[in-house]
Amino acid sequence: MKEEKVSIGLIQTTCSKNPKDNLYTQMGLIREAAEKGAQIICLQELFNTLYFCVDYNDEYFDWAEPIDGELVKSLSDLAKELEVVIVAPFFEKRAKGIYHNSLVVIDADGQVLGNYRKTHIPDDPGFYEKYYFTPGDEETGFKVFDTKFGKIGTLICWDQWYPEAARITALKGADILFYPTAIGTLPTEGKKEKKEYQDAWEIIQRSHAIANGCFVASVNRVGKESGSKFWGGSFVAGPFGQMLNQAGSKEEVLVTEIDLSTIEEQRKTWPFFRDRRIDLYKPMLKRMDD
Amino acid sequence: MKEEKVSIGLIQTTCSKNPKDNLYTQMGLIREAAEKGAQIICLQELFNTLYFCVDYNDEYFDWAEPIDGELVKSLSDLAKELEVVIVAPFFEKRAKGIYHNSLVVIDADGQVLGNYRKTHIPDDPGFYEKYYFTPGDEETGFKVFDTKFGKIGTLICWDQWYPEAARITALKGADILFYPTAIGTLPTEGKKEKKEYQDAWEIIQRSHAIANGCFVASVNRVGKESGSKFWGGSFVAGPFGQMLNQAGSKEEVLVTEIDLSTIEEQRKTWPFFRDRRIDLYKPMLKRMDD
Numbered sequence: 001m002k003e004e005k006v007s008i009g010l011i012q013t014t015c016s017k018n019p020k021d022n023l024y025t026q027m028g029l030i031r032e033a034a035e036k037g038a039q040i041i042c043l044q045e046l047f048n049t050l051y052f053c054v055d056y057n058d059e060y061f062d063w064a065e066p067i068d069g070e071l072v073k074s075l076s077d078l079a080k081e082l083e084v085v086i087v088a089p090f091f092e093k094r095a096k097g098i099y100h101n102s103l104v105v106i107d108a109d110g111q112v113l114g115n116y117r118k119t120h121i122p123d124d125p126g127f128y129e130k131y132y133f134t135p136g137d138e139e140t141g142f143k144v145f146d147t148k149f150g151k152i153g154t155l156i157c158w159d160q161w162y163p164e165a166a167r168i169t170a171l172k173g174a175d176i177l178f179y180p181t182a183i184g185t186l187p188t189e190g191k192k193e194k195k196e197y198q199d200a201w202e203i204i205q206r207s208h209a210i211a212n213g214c215f216v217a218s219v220n221r222v223g224k225e226s227g228s229k230f231w232g233g234s235f236v237a238g239p240f241g242q243m244l245n246q247a248g249s250k251e252e253v254l255v256t257e258i259d260l261s262t263i264e265e266q267r268k269t270w271p272f273f274r275d276r277r278i279d280l281y282k283p284m285l286k287r288m289d290d
Numbered sequence: 291m292k293e294e295k296v297s298i299g300l301i302q303t304t305c306s307k308n309p310k311d312n313l314y315t316q317m318g319l320i321r322e323a324a325e326k327g328a329q330i331i332c333l334q335e336l337f338n339t340l341y342f343c344v345d346y347n348d349e350y351f352d353w354a355e356p357i358d359g360e361l362v363k364s365l366s367d368l369a370k371e372l373e374v375v376i377v378a379p380f381f382e383k384r385a386k387g388i389y390h391n392s393l394v395v396i397d398a399d400g401q402v403l404g405n406y407r408k409t410h411i412p413d414d415p416g417f418y419e420k421y422y423f424t425p426g427d428e429e430t431g432f433k434v435f436d437t438k439f440g441k442i443g444t445l446i447c448w449d450q451w452y453p454e455a456a457r458i459t460a461l462k463g464a465d466i467l468f469y470p471t472a473i474g475t476l477p478t479e480g481k482k483e484k485k486e487y488q489d490a491w492e493i494i495q496r497s498h499a500i501a502n503g504c505f506v507a508s509v510n511r512v513g514k515e516s517g518s519k520f521w522g523g524s525f526v527a528g529p530f531g532q533m534l535n536q537a538g539s540k541e542e543v544l545v546t547e548i549d550l551s552t553i554e555e556q557r558k559t560w561p562f563f564r565d566r567r568i569d570l571y572k573p574m575l576k577r578m579d580d
Contacts, residue, residue: 120565141570161562163453163501164571171579200500200530207497210490211453240490272451275410276577280431281454284574287566289461 004260006149008176008215009038009084010234013251014223015050019063022048023071027078029253034082036255039108039149042087044221045157045180046101049091053128054227060132064093067115072104080110085147087154089180092117094134101133101156102140103180108148116143118156119165126186126227129158144172150260157181160201160218164284166208175260177208179218184228198231206241213239213267215258222251239266294550296439298466298505299328299374300524303541304513305340309353312338313361317368319543324372326545329398329439332377334511335447335470336391339381343418344517350422354383357405362394370400375437377444379470382407384424391423391446392430393470398438406433408446409455416476416517419448434462440550447471450491450508454574456498465550467498469508474518488521496531503529503557505548512541529556 011029015022026047033041046052048071052060065071071090079086085108092102092115101118117136121129142165144153153174159165160179169177183201185194209216215238222232235246236256245256267273283289301319305312316337323331336342338361342350355361361380369376375398382392382405391408407426411419432455434443443464449455450469459467473491475484499506505528512522525536526546535546557563573579 119567119570122565124559124561135567138570141567142573158565161501161560162566163457163497164566164574167453168571168573168579171573171576173578173580196530196532199532203493203531204497204500207453207494210494211451211497240486241493242486242489269414270451271414273578275412275448276452276454277409277425277431278575278577280409280428281458281574283432283458283461284454284571285568286461287568288463288563289458290463 001261001265005257006260007037007039007255007257008217008236009033009036009041010217010219010247010254011041011043012219012222012232012234012247013044015221017050019048023074027074030078030086031082033253033255034084036253038084038255040085040147040152042178042180042217042219043089044219045089045182046091047089050225051182051221051227053132054126056128056131061099064091064099066093067104072112076106076110076112079106079108083108085149087178087180089156098134099132100136101129103154103156105145105147105154113145113147114143116140116154118159120158120162122158142168142172144169144174151175153177155179157183160205163208163211166212170212170214174214175263176215176217179205179216181218181220182230183220184230186228194231198233202235206237209237209239210241211272213263213270213272215239222249239263240270291551291555295547296550297327297329297545297547298507298526299323299326299331300507300509300537300544301331301333302509302512302522302524302537303334305511307340309338313364317364320368320376321372323543323545324374326543328374328545330375330437330442332468332470332507332509333379334509335379335472336381337379340515341472341511341517343422344416346418346421351389354381354389356383357394362402366396366400366402369396369398373398375439377468377470379446388424389422390426391419393444393446395435395437395444403435403437404433406430406444408449410448410452412448432458432462434459434464441465443467445469447473450495453498453501456502460502460504464504465553466505466507469495469506471508471510472520473510474520476518484521488523492525496527496533499527499529500531501562503553503560503562505529512539529553530560
């Protein structure tokens, strides 16, 4: 088969309290990724702010930005200049009182191809997301974006625990699933929990690559914020779940060249899509089948 | 929480050309598992025969057995005597010309609780299953069996690659998913493939434990037959995908005590079921969403 090489850049970093500073820092890291050859560059969840869902504080709603505002404009200009695709997850203000954990996909000519809004919203001690984020709805979830460098699907953090989200995005034609993430351990949790959580987090995402015969690229932030210590470990997995490249627990620009032609090779050898029993999957639409 | 201990026995072994011999051997191994404390004992896929789907040969249909025949009767008597639950996967003759890759679940009093018929049927070089097996249909797939020692769901081999099968079985209330299996490498495949395949096989099944917050118990045969070299490696995973116990690549009776009360603990800490977006999952019922 003819090779279809594409280079993915994942940017895992820390954030300060100042969204503008974070934007400039990460624009610098995008330049670094592009210099290293990255063609599709994905930032971490809520890339320009702290992970603020650690408590209930309505001042944080001021950090939300409209999709047609300055934040996206800056990235769009940069994408055009560098001729790279940028996946930028941010706190979106859709309307007065409607805020989303969202992302935009910007094509290599600077055009905003659209946005995806986090569909599965967590809510646990230290992760009070149901207070801040209206869940994505039918209009924006689940989606594939046909970029200059490949068809990509985008999901956000908690979505990663749901095989349904990965499957539907793959069925829409995604060759790479991107998972911007903010995951870590709470101060009450130790090494044992960290290992168990990170193992599970890697396994579930690698399983989406396996089940769907596609690439998975996951980006996680690093650093200690008031709530969690984020473990980084951003990675790219191949279409049989192979760990192709992985970052450590510090700031890192991880650039990985992949070959999209291996997707069809994989699906011919292990033809899972061929044998799906769509006649028997209706109970998937139930809360419990009790 | 009050502990709910149960002990699982997985029997991974070789098979000879003689189904009767294999039955007797494995009845001996069931005794051994029961002596070691196993309460729910699961045999490997097509437990009393070679993995015969390596070529097209209609003589193998003679190995199929009715569910109300001698084979199941022998195991039922044994289950009653030992007071253990037995999951017995076998080549089922349902009618003249309808054969299934099936299993029965026998309760600890010897009663046959029902059968499950493999839903996803592979068909690849050396695994010509679509020739031999009619796929399971709505009547028998997907199912949960309420046994003396716990609610168990059963799936067979190729089913393991499908998150849908695991999800639906868990939604029906399964606390443990059993995956009897026959998987190995062909003579043309080397160490690299073996590692990649076995990794993927473990990851996808551990991911079902994670996504559904339940236990997964997988049994694989061992030994070299005319087609494949089966890698064994039977294992039990906990409700966050933890590898609790794993067999090697030789004949082994693997007994593992688990605590079912950890399921609810896991689901309270990581409440994935709470947040499923059943309003958005209809595309799961499509072949492709193109």
